[in-house]
Amino acid sequence: IEQLDSNKMGHKGDKWKLYNGDGKNARRIASLTAEGKIVGK
Numbered sequence: 001i002e003q004l005d006s007n008k009m010g011h012k013g014d015k016w017k018l019y020n021g022d023g024k025n026a027r028r029i030a031s032l033t034a035e036g037k038i039v040g041k
Helices: 002-010 014-019 023-035
Strands: none
Touching: none
């Protein structure tokens, strides 16, 4: 499961939006992915 998460969150910003429907979490993931890092929860 971790590999799938890293793949989904590793993408630009389309996947993390669909993956996390929340606003705060989505924003956090967006920032981390922008730097090229993966976020758990």
